[in-house]
Amino acid sequence: MTNEKNWKTLSEFVHINSPWLRLIGEKIEDNQGQILDYWRIEKADSVVIITIQEDYFLFPIPSYRPGLGKVTLDFPGGRIPAGKTPIEVVPHILARELGIPPDSNLNLTPLNRKGWAINSSFSNQKLYGFVAQIGSEIAISADYLGAKYPITPEGIKQLLESLTCLQCRSLLLEWIIDKGSTA
Structure with missing residues (x-):
């Protein structure tokens, strides 16, 4: 070493x-x-949130990514402002990206309590992941909803064909592993 x-x-x-x-x-x-x-x-650390309602992954409207020069499908996410904790920013990100009121009763589960280094040789930035179980009483407007994928083996396979963000993919894998260990 x-x-x-x-x-x-x-x-x-x-x-x-x-x-x-x-x-x-x-x-x-x-x-x-x-x-x-x-x-x-x-860079400021980031949060990415796997959003689930009933038996579907929910995605906001795809966004243009200047680094790639194209629009991509991503789970909701954003930066953590100085002085805030990862869990404090989750409701604000969900409000911005899916129109969910910040005071909504969500079931939030962290996927990692310590941030993961995104690119340790080039950046100090860490990634924090959460799963947000969104109750069926919370309506997501079509103005915010970009895509839904069923939480089935075929739905996850289709999602992986569309999901190019490595951070999103790694959190999805972590969720799959965690779900398997609690099933």
Whole structure:
């Protein structure tokens, strides 16, 4: 195992701040004495929510993703503002993306209590996942609903053919594993 104490940050040659991220370029000396240029991004942590109502996964209207240059299907999600906890932002994300009033009685279950590193060599960002069981009394307007997939083996197979977001896919896999262990 590599000893992290042998790695040293020597200097910072770029530092760009924006409301969305901070880009940092650094000169780092590795554990073998080599000087390397490293680039990294600091971003707020994220939450992705698997939304279930009755026997269906619910998805908001697909969004344009500039990094891919196309519209994609994703579970509801968003950034965690400074000073907030992951569970505090879930109702606001569900209100924004599915029109669910923030004071709705939802059954929220965390999929991970410690955030997972999204890309540990390039970013500090962590991902937190939740499952939101939405009661049948909560109506989701067609203005917010982008897709529904049945929670069946065939429905999950079809969903995986449409779902390109790795974060969404990993949380879905975690849900499937967790569901299998509690079935």
